[in-house]
Amino acid sequence: xxxxxxxxxxxxxILIIACGTASNEExxxxxxxxxxxxxxxxxxxxxxxxxxxxxISESKRTxxxxxxxxxxxxxxxxxxxxxADDRQQVNEALMEMNSAKELIILETQQVVIDQLxxxxxxxxxxxxxxxxxxxxxxSICATLTKVCGMIEKTTNVLATALTTGLIxxxxxxxxxxxxx
Amino acid sequence: xxxxxxxxxRYLIFFLSFFYSCSTLQNPHKQNVKxxxxxxxxxxxxxxxxxxxxxxxxxxxxxxxxxxxxxxDKVIPRLNAILETKRAFEKNAAQVKGAGLLIVSxxxxxxxxxxDGYYKNLNAGSKDLSLQLTxxxxxxxxxxxxxxxxxxxxxxxxxxxxxxSVKLKQLQKKxxxxxxxxxxxxxxxxxxxxxxxxxxxxxxxxxxxxxxxENVMSNFYDNIEQYQRxxxxxxxxxxxxxxxxxxxxxxxxxxxxxxxxxxxxxMQQVKTTHELLKTSVDSNLSKELGPKLNELYAAMxxxxxxxxxxxxx
Numbered sequence: 372x373x374x375x376x377x378x379x380x381x382x383x384x385i386l387i388i389a390c391g392t393a394s395n396e397e398x399x400x401x402x403x404x405x406x407x408x409x410x411x412x413x414x415x416x417x418x419x420x421x422x423x424x425x426x427i428s429e430s431k432r433t434x435x436x437x438x439x440x441x442x443x444x445x446x447x448x449x450x451x452x453x454x455a456d457d458r459q460q461v462n463e464a465l466m467e468m469n470s471a472k473e474l475i476i477l478e479t480q481q482v483v484i485d486q487l488x489x490x491x492x493x494x495x496x497x498x499x500x501x502x503x504x505x506x507x508x509x510s511i512c513a514t515l516t517k518v519c520g521m522i523e524k525t526t527n528v529l530a531t532a533l534t535t536g537l538i539x540x541x542x543x544x545x546x547x548x549x550x551x
Numbered sequence: 552x553x554x555x556x557x558x559x560x561r562y563l564i565f566f567l568s569f570f571y572s573c574s575t576l577q578n579p580h581k582q583n584v585k586x587x588x589x590x591x592x593x594x595x596x597x598x599x600x601x602x603x604x605x606x607x608x609x610x611x612x613x614x615x616x617x618x619x620x621x622x623x624d625k626v627i628p629r630l631n632a633i634l635e636t637k638r639a640f641e642k643n644a645a646q647v648k649g650a651g652l653l654i655v656s657x658x659x660x661x662x663x664x665x666x667d668g669y670y671k672n673l674n675a676g677s678k679d680l681s682l683q684l685t686x687x688x689x690x691x692x693x694x695x696x697x698x699x700x701x702x703x704x705x706x707x708x709x710x711x712x713x714x715x716s717v718k719l720k721q722l723q724k725k726x727x728x729x730x731x732x733x734x735x736x737x738x739x740x741x742x743x744x745x746x747x748x749x750x751x752x753x754x755x756x757x758x759x760x761x762x763x764x765e766n767v768m769s770n771f772y773d774n775i776e777q778y779q780r781x782x783x784x785x786x787x788x789x790x791x792x793x794x795x796x797x798x799x800x801x802x803x804x805x806x807x808x809x810x811x812x813x814x815x816x817x818m819q820q821v822k823t824t825h826e827l828l829k830t831s832v833d834s835n836l837s838k839e840l841g842p843k844l845n846e847l848y849a850a851m852x853x854x855x856x857x858x859x860x861x862x863x864x
Contacts, residue, residue: 423748423752424748427755434755434759434762438766445770445773458777459620462770465770469767470632470636472759472763473609473640476759479756487650488649490650490740491653493740494653494656497730497734498656501726501730504726504729505726507722508722508723511718515718515719
């Protein structure tokens, strides 16, 4: 029985190392992805898309392998009648496998988000332009209000002058004149 | 002569009204833009919320998983590690939220462009002007016993008001058209990214989460069983607490899947509705836009309800 325990622990270790290697491969793939991100243009966009799809499918494949290993160890361990300490060790190994999976997910997320940020940043340029135009609208509105105010003041002066009889416009004589 | 003046005034009013109706933003347009902006604003935050909820769920699984360790030298480092992982996932969720907020800012710009506030002050000013002119003419007529047409004051006010408003509204329409056309490329690009690449990545992540849930919970139950066998305790004492936990997490996972599907569908709807809005601003056609806006609004309400439901769990 102790031999099978040792072989079990060995198997678990090999699987964990395999997970680590897989996540290193993911890291490399991510680094390649990021280095490509610096380029621009249509062709580059397609290339990025392709690389992202490749990264997603590769990460899926790796995570599926980890899941298979996890299930194998989990099913096998109760049969070995392990002590509490040994069991804790197995639990720790299983947690490491889940952590490796989460690391892959985190890195894939990062690549996806970087590309999303690139795309949404273009919106900033458009919005800066529209903010300028919005300011222009406000300034036109202010000018028109100013003109309105000036006309209003002139009208007040005219109204006062008309009421007090200071001025008598020729408009009345023009209206009274017969059309020729 | 008097007849000629009245006729000229009538033509002027007609011309202004015609000019106004042809080249400026109409109320239904404004309502459409506002309705789109409000619904799209609500939906743009959905992807970030989804990432945050998935991150919270992962943290719950990690916490349950950590309960299978029992020695202090293992438990404490593990708890510290899961906190770091939680932060890393939350950072990503915040970045997705940030990208969504940019769409929110875009919709706010749309709202600002159709704002009535630009010519509200102008309207108030010209109304005062019209009243004052009318009052001045009435006073003149009374004082000098003359019959100048009192409507001249109102007419002058109307001209100032209309010219000012038309100018502003024309600019509003021009800028809105420009904005929606330019924004369309980006909105399409961002929404396509959400519905294609990001959807694929999310699908992969959610499928892995399903397996992780199954693995973590099974291993957790294995450990309980081993403990129970060794100590010969009544399983009910444990399972009465753990079974509801399992059920809650299982149900929450189903909700997260539903939310993922709805979020992707909502981003697709934002794109389609924005395209229709662009066509509507271009050609004054808005027959298809109305029902589409209703759908978008309903999607936003559904999403809000789904998030509330998830928060309760």
